[in-house]
Amino acid sequence: MASDCMGMVAALGCFSAELFGCCLGSSKPGGLLQTYTVGLTAAEAHQALEFVMARAQELEHQLRGRPALLDSTNAMQRLQWLTRQQLNQPIHTAPTTH
Numbered sequence: 001m002a003s004d005c006m007g008m009v010a011a012l013g014c015f016s017a018e019l020f021g022c023c024l025g026s027s028k029p030g031g032l033l034q035t036y037t038v039g040l041t042a043a044e045a046h047q048a049l050e051f052v053m054a055r056a057q058e059l060e061h062q063l064r065g066r067p068a069l070l071d072s073t074n075a076m077q078r079l080q081w082l083t084r085q086q087l088n089q090p091i092h093t094a095p096t097t098h
Helices: 002-012 017-024 032-036 042-065 072-083
Strands: none
Touching (some): 002 072, 017 032, 032 042
């Protein structure tokens, strides 16, 4: 999700959880989600999707609340914050920018 967020912000200036879900192909067979969940049971894959979409919603909310993090001058700070997140934990509060 960190790389998707960084790319989406660079290209669009924002992160959209809805667009992220569409890019995962969560609603169609053969999407990236299937690639990422190979080896998981159907229940585990469903739980992984629930986790990732919950985190995507939280991420969108956090970035809306800290629009300065979307600025290219804060890209490294945004990346560092994103890489500290865990899929099975709520998104930590976005940092204030320097």
